[in-house]
Amino acid sequence: VRAWVLGDDIDTDVIVPGRTMKFGIEEIAKHCLEAVSPGFSRKIKPGDFLVAGRNFGCGSSREQAPAALKHLGVAALVAQSFAGLFYRNALNLGLAALVCAEAKRIRDGDRLELDFHRSTIANLTTGENLPFEPIPEHLMEMVRDGGLLPHLEKRLKCRTTS
Amino acid sequence: VKPMLERLGAKVWDPSKVVVITDHYVPTYDDESRKIIRIARDWVREAGIDNFYDEQGICHVVLPERGHLRPGMFAVGGDSHSPTGGAFAAYMFGVGATEMLGVLVTGEIWLKVPHTIAMDFAGRLQAGVSAKDIMLFLIGRFGLDGGQYQAVEYRGVAIRALPMQERMTLCNMTAELGGQTGLISSDQVTKEFLKLPDQETWESDADAPLLAHHCFDATELAPQVAAPHSPANTKAVTEFRDVKPTLAYIGACTGAKLEDLRMASLVLKGRKARMRLVVAPASLRDQKAAENEGTLEVLQDAGAEFLGLGCGICAGYGGNVLGEDVVAISSTARNFKGRMGAASSQVYLASPYTVAATAVAGHICDPREMLQ
Numbered sequence: 001v002r003a004w005v006l007g008d009d010i011d012t013d014v015i016v017p018g019r020t021m022k023f024g025i026e027e028i029a030k031h032c033l034e035a036v037s038p039g040f041s042r043k044i045k046p047g048d049f050l051v052a053g054r055n056f057g058c059g060s061s062r063e064q065a066p067a068a069l070k071h072l073g074v075a076a077l078v079a080q081s082f083a084g085l086f087y088r089n090a091l092n093l094g095l096a097a098l099v100c101a102e103a104k105r106i107r108d109g110d111r112l113e114l115d116f117h118r119s120t121i122a123n124l125t126t127g128e129n130l131p132f133e134p135i136p137e138h139l140m141e142m143v144r145d146g147g148l149l150p151h152l153e154k155r156l157k158c159r160t161t162s
Numbered sequence: 163v164k165p166m167l168e169r170l171g172a173k174v175w176d177p178s179k180v181v182v183i184t185d186h187y188v189p190t191y192d193d194e195s196r197k198i199i200r201i202a203r204d205w206v207r208e209a210g211i212d213n214f215y216d217e218q219g220i221c222h223v224v225l226p227e228r229g230h231l232r233p234g235m236f237a238v239g240g241d242s243h244s245p246t247g248g249a250f251a252a253y254m255f256g257v258g259a260t261e262m263l264g265v266l267v268t269g270e271i272w273l274k275v276p277h278t279i280a281m282d283f284a285g286r287l288q289a290g291v292s293a294k295d296i297m298l299f300l301i302g303r304f305g306l307d308g309g310q311y312q313a314v315e316y317r318g319v320a321i322r323a324l325p326m327q328e329r330m331t332l333c334n335m336t337a338e339l340g341g342q343t344g345l346i347s348s349d350q351v352t353k354e355f356l357k358l359p360d361q362e363t364w365e366s367d368a369d370a371p372l373l374a375h376h377c378f379d380a381t382e383l384a385p386q387v388a389a390p391h392s393p394a395n396t397k398a399v400t401e402f403r404d405v406k407p408t409l410a411y412i413g414a415c416t417g418a419k420l421e422d423l424r425m426a427s428l429v430l431k432g433r434k435a436r437m438r439l440v441v442a443p444a445s446l447r448d449q450k451a452a453e454n455e456g457t458l459e460v461l462q463d464a465g466a467e468f469l470g471l472g473c474g475i476c477a478g479y480g481g482n483v484l485g486e487d488v489v490a491i492s493s494t495a496r497n498f499k500g501r502m503g504a505a506s507s508q509v510y511l512a513s514p515y516t517v518a519a520t521a522v523a524g525h526i527c528d529p530r531e532m533l534q
Binding site: 009019061084092093149 | 186187195241257259263264272305307311342392394477478479496499501503
């Protein structure tokens with residue numbers, strides 16, 4: 001598993017083009033990030049990490065942006081900062097979005113490993129350990145459940161059984 | 163949302179608090195968009211939602227126009243330009259589809275209590291300078307994440323002097339500034355627009371702490387233009403004289419409300435466009451009002467073509483998106499690469515005044531020259 005590194009202000013139109021929105025996620029994902037990284041959807045492997053600079057996911061509310069990344073098997077997103085709306089959408093789909101002030105130290109192709117307990121990203125290529133801001137517990141629980149939909153399913157089930 | 167509700171076996175928590183508006187896929191243009199709109203129409207009926215506005219215009223404009231917003235409300239919308247509602251002193255922000263499902267089922271959402279960033283404008287905008295120029299200026303100055311996902315409050319005499327729809331443009335583009343919402347205290351202008359009886363005013367406490375307080379003089383602001391491919395790529399209009407667009411577009415919730423159409427008509431009155439000028443009014447009511455007062459006729463006489471109501475080209479939907487290598491000047495909110503059509507198209511963002519002046523001049527042009 002490796003890191004794919006992108007720059008600052010990567011917007012949702014670049015992540016998934018608007019003209020593909022009427023299709024299903026499989027088709028949308030084929031065009032994921034094609035404007036900045038041609039062939040990205042073919043090159044990325046399940047379990048890989050996407051690393052970006054500031055304000056990743058700015059722009060529209062389209063949930064297909066994190067959905068396409070999840071569909072392609074991205075294990076987690078690491079960025080200096082995320083656009084608020086994108087951040088919410090990613091967690092709501094069960095895709096971990098990690099704020100790491102030193103994300104820029106990660107190079108394209110580096111091998112990474114996540115430690116949620118210690119809130120660190122181990123860069124196996126350079127030997128560095130980079131801290132990330134822990135996701136608040138009530139949101140982490142939702143991410144562990146696989147997103148808001150399964151989380152709600154669980155909650156509603158508890159309510160009917162209790 | 164419909165299949166997710168079915169999976170949960172859940173109902174809408176309170177249909178009277180839900181408003182559904184069709185805008186992204188209308189007018190329908192192919193089998194997929196027809197299917198999407200049909201699903202929406204059927205679902206609204208099944209779910210018992212009475213507040214349904216079908217092909218009446220763009221949600222951010224239709225929602226307040228039909229009286230669904232009130233000062234002091236807490237609201238979410240399924241589109242990133244939902245901060246528009248903040249112009250009515252309502253705390254409103256955008257969410258994605260799954261999060262909207264959560265709201266529909268539970269009536270609840272989480273929120274990190276925001277800090278306030280105050281943008282204070284003294285003085286008065288010059289003729290030919292508008293809310294859009296204020297926002298392009300702020301986004302250029304502070305960046306696409308300048309709002310830090312906090313509440314951005316617009317204040318000062320220059321803001322107070324703005325009509326309601328211009329205030330909506332400020333809060334609308336808070337999305338591009340990276341704020342969670344944009345806010346403006348309610349006053350007489352708000353009450354008249356919403357036809358509210360006299361009621362309390364919603365405003366920030368005088369001693370409320372601010373994360374940042376930025377002060378500007380509106381009088382000094384020149385019309386602004388954002389070059390491809392970012393709304394933060396902004397400079398004064400005079401820096402772009404050599405750019406010759408082939409298309410001028412007045413559209414979207416950001417740039418085709420009645421107030422926006424009026425701005426364009428002030429410039430276009432008695433003049434002809436020298437390039438393709440395309441206008442897509444933001445709502446049916448605004449379109450009718452513009453027709454009744456003669457504004458549409460001015461645009462038509464200048465050579466404008468009209469498109470149907472909806473998000474259209476701005477969102478990259480529909481049959482009229484930008485082709486390869488088209489250079490456009492647009493009153494919309496975003497010029498990200500490929501957003502409005504081909505990845506090779508180039509979009510310059512500007513106010514309706516500047517878009518109209520550019521259409522007439524054949525190159526990007528300062529509208530103040532034509533308003534003297």
